[in-house]
Amino acid sequence: MIRAPANIRDTGKIPANAIDSAEGTPSTTVHIMPDYLGRTLGYAAMAAIMIAGIADGVHSVWLFGMAGFAIVWPHLAQLFSLDARKRNSSTIRQHLLLIDSAISGAFIGSLGLISISAAAIALMMMVTCFVVGGLKQWASGSLILSAAALTVFFLFNPGYAITLPPVADLLAVIVAGVYICATALFSHQQAKALRHATLLIQAQREQSIALSQKLSKYMSPQVWQTIFTGQRDARLETQRKKLAVFFSDIQGFTDLSEEMEPEALTDVLNHYLNEMSQIALKHGGTIDKFVGDSIMIFFGDPTSRGQRADTLACVSMAIDMRKHMKILRQKWRSQGIKTPLQIRMGISTGYTTVGNFGAENRMDYTIIGKEVNLASRMEHLAQPGEILVTHEAFSLIKDSIMCRDKGEVTVKGFSRPIAVYQVIDHRCDLGRNRSFMEHEHSGFTLYLDSEKVNENDRVAILQALDEAASRLRHQRD
Structure with missing residues (x-):
């Protein structure tokens, strides 16, 4: 006839071992009244x-x-x-x-x-x-x-x-x-x-x-999010997708490693990788791995905005990295690092195999394929401060990015010559109306992106430029 209310556990209280030792989950079976x-x-x-x-x-x-x-x-x-x-x-x-x-x-x-x-x-x-x-x-x-x-x-x-x-x-x-x-x-x-x-x-x-936040630092945020939201399972599986692949390394880093102590060199490298990673994430890139001073990034997986947008984002990221290196060089010079570090970058767009590779108990989310090798070859062919792209990537970005045809080159692992293009800059940033300016000389570095300068900072910048111009004129006279 008379029943007790719904219950949680017969004792009416949570015991000391309410947290399961194996799972760590709190008990939810306490009875109110049997x-x-x-x-x-x-x-x-x-x-x-x-x-x-x-x-x-x-x-x-x-x-x-x-x-x-x-x-x-x-x-x-x-x-x-x-x-x-x-x-x-x-x-x-x-x-x-x-x-x-x-x-x-x-x-x-x-x-x-x-x-x-x-x-x-x-x-x-x-x-x-x-x-x-x-x-x-x-x-x-x-x-x-x-x-x-x-x-x-x-x-x-x-x-x-x-x-x-x-x-x-x-x-x-x-x-x-x-x-x-x-x-x-x-x-x-x-x-x-x-x-x-x-x-x-x-x-x-x-x-x-x-x-989970600690674990996220060991993988790309995009990959981490798809795993922790259940969109992707942690099992050995791959798929074919058209991606934009990016490689870069620092020209002169080997010489620098001979001049600096390991601790100081580590600080320089970590600072560089952190700055480049922030730029990559801002443009939506999936950071694959760091190998010494080399960085491998790809666009188009786990999320894609389309082949053209992915490739354009990849090239835009490379241009921002090249510009940001001027700021880093100025900072390193103030720290006594006189070696003029430059980055060289290579980009290729094409079909790759992307997914989990490895063993059941140790996987790596990465990409393989000839386009990966080709992007690496482009990076090795690039001069310091240069960005090289393949013809496939050039065809997708040519309306927005100014490129220079460097002809065809023969690269290792490819039987046919590869058409190579050098990235100059965004077309909107070329000419008299460009928003970006940079000048670098001994004792002088100018880095200006007028689109990012607000009205309050504009006054301070103009005052600083006037003072600098006045000093230069005074020294000349």
Whole structure:
């Protein structure tokens, strides 16, 4: 008849080992109040009220059978629903509660509807329905209880209402009070346990976020995002895609390594790779790997904006890297590094095989194919500060990027000569209206991108240029 609210674990609290040692997940199976205990309590009260009525001569002796059923039913319900609860605990709990509503209604009808005992039983039933299943369960339980009560009342007690002895009413009130208090106590314990579980889950979530952020530093952000969002599985699989492939290295880095201590050289290299990585990510490139001072980047996977846009983004990235090297050289010169470091870059566009390569327990997300080799060959052919692209890449960017035809060259691993083009600059940045200016001489470096200068900085820059021009004129005179 009377059921306990939904539960989390029989003990009513989270044990010390609520976090699973293997999985690290907080337990979410704490019981508020065991169904079996609540149902047994309610039906015991029903049996006691019946027996009190029979002893006072209000009820017929045949109701001993109903009292016996009230004592046995909780045990039968627990036994028959044990396996079903393991499969779908919530559904079975709600179905049993509807059966309890029908039985409670029949009992209330036999009491004559208006007795204090009937009201107490109805109160316990409604509280349980509302706590377990909310408003919907309360409405269903109320409807079934009312229908059963009216049916039994008009079938067996037409035209009069039964008044139970005071002892039976007192017993019903006591049982109802105890049950409601127990429900409130267990509800409080559940709320406390859930708050504790929430804190554990929050702590685990923050720990997982911190761990994932650490792991993200070992792979490209695009690849990391597709794995952690479930878009891609960590298994050995590849596909053919048309990508723009980029290679670069530092000309003069080997000579520099002979002049500097390893610690200082490491700082220079890490600073360079960090600056270049920021530029690559700004343009949407997937950073494949660092090999010493060499960088390998590709565009078009895991996400692609189309072959033309991917190739244009790759070349634009290379131009920005070349421009940014002037700033880095000036900074390194101020640190006493006199070797004029330059980068050379090669770009190729074509079909490659991209995906996870390696072993089941150690994978590397990378690309292979002749276009990868060709981009590497372009990088080796480039002069310091030069960007070389293949004919396929040139055909996709020629409307936006000014390039110079350098003819055909024979490269290792390719039987036919390869058409090579030198990247000059964005067409919009050429001529008198170009936004970018750069000049570099001994004792003087100018790097200006007028599109990025705001109005406040413009005044300060003009003042600095006027002061510099005044000093130069004064020295000449």
